[in-house]
Amino acid sequence: MSRKHAYKPQSNTQMCLRRSLLLLSACLFLTLSGCWDLRYLDKLGVVLALGVDDDPSGKQKLQLTVQVVLPQNVAAESKGGIGGTAVTTFTETGDTLFEAIRKMSAKTSRRLFFSHTQMLVIGEAMARKGIFPLVDLIERNPDIRTDISVIVTRGMKAEQLLQLTTQMESIPINQIHEMIKVNQTAYGTNFGVKVKELTRLSGEGKQQAVLPSIRIEGNKAIGHSNENVNSIPAAAIPVLSTMAVFRDGRLVDYLKPKESRGLSWLHNKVKSTVIKLACPNSEGELIVEIQNASIAYKVKHDANGLPVVKVTVRLTGSIQEIMCPDVNVGEEKVLNEIGEMTSLAVKDEMEETINRLQKKLGIDALGWGKEIYLQQPNSWKRLGGEWEAEFPSIKSEVICNTIILGSGIRGESIVK
Amino acid sequence: MYRSDSQGNARTKKKKEKKSPRVEKHEKEQLDPYADKPLSLSVTANMEMVKQELGESADIIFRLLTIADHNHTEGLIVYVQGMVDDERLNEFIIQPLHRERFPLDAALDSQELLAVLKADVLSTGIVTDISDWKLLFQKLFMGYAILFLEGSDQAIAANVIGGARRGIEEPKTEMAIRGPREGFTESIRTNTSMIRRKIRSPKLWMEQWTIGEISQTPVCIMYVKGLADEKILMDLRERLESIRIDGILESGYIEELIADQKWSPFPTILSNERPDAVAGNLLEGRIAILVDGTPFVLVVPAILNMFFQASEDYYQRFDITTFLRMLRFVSFLIALLMPSVYVAIVGYHQEMIPTQLLLKLAAQREGVPFPAYLEAFIMEFVFEILREAVVRMPSAAGNTISIVGGLVIGQSVVEAGIVSPAVVIVVSFTAIASFVSPTYSLGIAARLLRFFLLLAASTLGFYGIGLVVLLLILHLSNIRSFGMPYIKPFAPFFLKDMKDTLVRAPLWLMRERPQKLGNQNKVRQDMELEPRKEPEQ
Known part of the structure; x- marks a missing residue:
């Protein structure tokens, strides 16, 4: 009953006022939307990759190449028809990326759309000039993802790579993108690096950048035509090379394949790989497949109070190929022995990488500075100031442990 | 509970205020001519009255007869052809009146004779006394046969309802793989009987109205006394009684006229074609509204969750x-x-x-x-x-x-x-x-x-x-x-009611009836129903 009294009958004008006020505030919802951005899907040029090179004429700072997908050709392909190429590229020069992108509108019938960009390809010459100016736009602009991977072209221009046709994937950049993943998970010489990982390097720890690199194998001249993919094997194919090392964003050198995998170990990027070992007592080889690898860093002090980086690697693997006549994998002792040999081989790879980076190049691409900063902040306060000078003298210790789980579904080797 | 009470009052009040004089007049015109008019003592006068009122409609049958047992007193049977069961009419009404079995006291006047006929001669289940034209026409068009006697201003209506109607068939809108195959029909009596067959309890109560000033449609509500909320019942009665409309042709009319929400695409009343589903709802304390002439039975109060439930849900694992x-x-x-x-x-x-x-x-x-x-x-x-x-x-x-x-x-x-x-x-x-x-x-x-x-x-x-x-x-x-509240178990939140929403808990866990729906008598089954554990060895 009390509720009934609480409800005051309102006059008509009051009601009207309330209603219109409500309607008005409802209309304000419309203005709340900050992104009035209706874009027709068929009016978009979906950019799958950005390639940045040095401007060959030297007038401007860079030359941008975009790889744009041509949906009508992608569709024709799936329907079994003979379409043109699945992608095309446009090239434009400019002093900055965004300038070049907007200048490109003079060449494209569709607005370029960067939300699905998957890769940033940096030409070797441009990489030597510095990569950090290129990632600012990607980090800043909300339209472009920051988890796109970055790669350096070795011995050629980014433009050339983006113009290369590929057989396994109709969209070339997909091939390159997937290659990095497959290589990282199956062999481990290269590992993918994302733009956001590059931008994070600017924090404490003074870690230096590393990027995977790629080259073209075969006849580069016909690599960009459909002819390339119509022959078996293709005349030119993209091939992953090794990791490239940077100092302050400028390309310094490429690692050797062994060192490159060592770097993958040290970055804990190896998921699975194979280790070739010599037979313990005879001629021939033995292959161990690593199935699981994990790495832990521990920073300690030595007697002089200097930090020592202790790297512990735990591996699990199994024997996949045996070319040795006398190895009896039925015995646990033999498996343990092979485990130790594997540990030594991996340790050797890692030490080689450490040696190269520390002693020869003096580049902390390992993130040790960051480890010291995190684990021994006091030491970092002392060393951080001149980290470039201090880094080569940091002591390290690599401990490797391998567990061999088995030898496949066969016992002794066929080789006698 | 919630707002039902005050809302109901407010509704009727509003309705009364709003009623324009024209509507009032319209009602009077419809009802007045025969509301208070007494029946005539003469059979012929009554016959003329019926003929005149009904415009000599062709399907109205007048059967003049004489009561064999009583000095051949003149009588008149009026019925609507097609709405009565001809066989029953012959066997239970016309034949007993015609046949000479044992002579009645000739001294009985017509009024007394009527009572005797009702008590001893007419052998149908429902026999009603009629003294005014309004009731007479109501019964006539429900399929009753009306008996007039010369010299009496009373009449008798005898139930011989019949005529062709659709039989019980499988419901067309709510198919089920497992569960009863019968669906409601257009006949309200068949429908109520189908619900009665599901709930054979004396607590299953029923109230009936005739709604629609011209259509005179029987509408009835069914509920389980003790489970249904009395306040909701009061509210529902009030809403049904306040309906003033020419005709109710389908339960959709009722649904639209009594629904809380006039402006909403969401249904606030469940309509259902399956007796088992309606019975299930009655057992949870809801109220069913049956309308003659449609197989769709309404259930109130209905919350959103109910529209995702099929009766089959409770027959399957x-x-x-x-x-x-x-x-x-x-x-x-x-x-x-x-x-x-x-x-x-x-x-x-x-x-x-x-x-x-x-x-x-x-x-x-x-x-x-x-x-x-x-x-x-x-x-x-x-x-x-x-x-x-x-x-x-x-x-x-x-x-x-x-x-x-x-x-x-x-x-x-x-x-x-x-x-x-x-x-x-x-x-x-x-x-x-x-x-x-x-x-x-x-x-x-x-x-x-x-x-x-x-x-x-x-x-x-x-x-x-x-x-x-x-x-x-x-x-x-x-x-x-x-x-x-329409989205009840979610907002306001009732943990106990969650057992029958997105999930359907095992039957032995559904111990209590839905919350806030008839607050008395919460528990619907014993704990004993839980599956027994294996006795330890």
């Missing part, structure tokens, strides 16, 4: 039912949102879908002359036309429509490149999802709202969808059905 329930909720969301989400993605949020999917969509959009939202609008509209056509077409032509609709329009429109295949996929998937809803009325709500969402998505993208969904949730939480 609970785990399977739980899966099906969730499937229904998801399908409802798909039916509601899928076209608008598609339009929003294609028009605004291209970055939100995987690249490969985007490329496929882009390839399909290539060369399509309409923007995506217009495409979706057109296809949704075409689908609605098809659907309506199939419902209205004679069933023989139904197949033609589906071939023309599915093959000709669906396929050739895509092949001609006028509409992209993706839109056809989205629209057809939405259509299938919208048929999953076990109750038709909720399905059509989604059907209507889909267009609003589509509009919002095509102007504002996901932001627009978010706004409309927000409005919907606000609206839903604002609706009440006979004082019951």
Whole structure:
């Protein structure tokens, strides 16, 4: 009953006022939307990759190449028809990326759309000039993802790579993108690096950048035509090379394949790989497949109070190929022995990488500075100031442990 | 409980205030001519009166006879042909009056004779005294036979209701794989008996009204005394009594006239064709409203959750039912949102879908002359036309429509490149999802709202969808059905009622009846029902 009294009958004008006020505030919802951005899907040029090179004429700072997908050709392909190429590229020069992108509108019938960009390809010459100016736009602009991977072209221009046709994937950049993943998970010489990982390097720890690199194998001249993919094997194919090392964003050198995998170990990027070992007592080889690898860093002090980086690697693997006549994998002792040999081989790879980076190049691409900063902040306060000078003298210790789980579904080797 | 009481009062009050003098006059014209007029003592005068009032309608049969046992006193039987069972009329009324069995006291006057006939001669179940024309016509058109006697201003109405009506068949709208195959029919008595057969308790009570000033339609409510909430019952009675309308042709009239929400696409009253479902609801403390002439029985109060329940849910295993329930909720969301989400993605949020999917969509959009939202609008509209056509077409032509609709329009429109295949996929998937809803009325709500969402998505993208969904949730939480919050177990939250929402708990766990629905008598079964543990060895 009390509720009934609480409800005051309102006059008509009051009601009207309330209603219109409500309607008005409802209309304000419309203005709340900050992104009035209706874009027709068929009016978009979906950019799958950005390639940045040095401007060959030297007038401007860079030359941008975009790889744009041509949906009508992608569709024709799936329907079994003979379409043109699945992608095309446009090239434009400019002093900055965004300038070049907007200048490109003079060449494209569709607005370029960067939300699905998957890769940033940096030409070797441009990489030597510095990569950090290129990632600012990607980090800043909300339209472009920051988890796109970055790669350096070795011995050629980014433009050339983006113009290369590929057989396994109709969209070339997909091939390159997937290659990095497959290589990282199956062999481990290269590992993918994302733009956001590059931008994070600017924090404490003074870690230096590393990027995977790629080259073209075969006849580069016909690599960009459909002819390339119509022959078996293709005349030119993209091939992953090794990791490239940077100092302050400028390309310094490429690692050797062994060192490159060592770097993958040290970055804990190896998921699975194979280790070739010599037979313990005879001629021939033995292959161990690593199935699981994990790495832990521990920073300690030595007697002089200097930090020592202790790297512990735990591996699990199994024997996949045996070319040795006398190895009896039925015995646990033999498996343990092979485990130790594997540990030594991996340790050797890692030490080689450490040696190269520390002693020869003096580049902390390992993130040790960051480890010291995190684990021994006091030491970092002392060393951080001149980290470039201090880094080569940091002591390290690599401990490797391998567990061999088995030898496949066969016992002794066929080789006698 | 909640607002039912005060609301009910406010409603009737409002109604009375608003009633215009014209309506008042209209009522009087309809009722007055024979409301207070007494029957005549003369059979012929009465006959003339009936003839005159009914415009000598051809189906009104007058049977003059004489009572054999009583000095051949003149009598008159009036009935409506087709509404009475001719055999019963002959056997139980005309024959007993005609036959000479034992002579009645000649001294009896007509009034007394009528009582004797009623007590001793007429052998039908229901015999009613009639003294005014209003009641007389009411009974006449319900299928009673009316007996006049010379010299009496009273009459007798004897129930010989019959005539052709549809038999009990399988319900057309709510199919079930497991469960009873019978559905309600158009006859209110058959329907009430079907519910009685499910609940054979003296506590199953029934109240009846005649609603519709011209149609005079019997409407009755059924409930389990002690389980149904008295306040809701009061409210319902009040609402039913306040209906002033020419005719009630289907329970939809009642539904619309007594619903709490006049302006809402969501149904606040459940309509149902299955006796087992209605009985289940009665056992939970709800009230059924039956209307003569329709197989659709209304159940109040109805909350959103009930529209996702099928009676079969309780006949199947609970785990399977739980899966099906969730499937229904998801399908409802798909039916509601899928076209608008598609339009929003294609028009605004291209970055939100995987690249490969985007490329496929882009390839399909290539060369399509309409923007995506217009495409979706057109296809949704075409689908609605098809659907309506199939419902209205004679069933023989139904197949033609589906071939023309599915093959000709669906396929050739895509092949001609006028509409992209993706839109056809989205629209057809939405259509299938919208048929999953076990109750038709909720399905059509989604059907209507889909267009609003589509509009919002095509102007504002996901932001627009978010706004409309927000409005919907606000609206839903604002609706009440006979004082019951519409999205009850969720808001306000009742943990105990969760047992029969998205999940269907095993029967032995459903110990209590729904909360806030008849507060007395909460427990519906014993703990004993829990499966017994294996005795330890």
